[in-house]
Amino acid sequence: DAEITQSPRHKITETGRQVTLACHQTWNHNNMFWYRQDLGHGLRLIHYSYGVQDTNKGEVSDGYSVSRSNTEDLPLTLESAASSQTSVYFCASSESLADQETQYFGPGTRLLVL
């Protein structure tokens, strides 16, 4: 069955370190998204990609970057981790950009920045 996976599931790092969170989907979807989830905020969009070599900034993109070298993967990099980036991160993918299109979510990565 097609799926979307994230790794690691849990990560503890120190302030100032570079961290990369992996997202891999086997749906063959063109569109991939990264969100962060914080108490009282729901999920907020960090970056998104509509295809290979395409990346776009979302609502809360400062301090994060992504790259898309193939259809299956969209890794999220924290250039210099900050305590404010302690959060749960979700990756999602969708087949089309139609408004009614369902996004499929990964299981999440829980990141703690000390």
Add this chain to the structure above:
Amino acid sequence: AQSVTQLDSHVSVSEGTPVLLRCNYSSSYSPSLFWYVQHPNKGLQLLLKYTSAATLVKGINGFEAEFKKSETSFHLTKPSAHMSDAAEYFCVVSGNYGGSQGNLIFGKGTKLSVKP
């Protein structure tokens, strides 16, 4: 710009009683609306979605939601709560961040507790 407001951050019901989770939306055009559920320490799962067809939408696990344009609401209901329904529920509207389609805008979530 699109936005969504979940009117209750926490709802508590007894097992076997009805569930009502309230959601209001704002959109400059006819939106697509979704309800996602997140069980503790799990990812998000689609419950149901409205896509401008029938205004009463049926989802998984006995949930349904009614789109009311005049009230800009999309409340989630279930006739009889089960213990396994305890989770956090997110009302979501299809977004248009930065002029780009395909994004989702999430409400802040409603935590549903079910008492035995």
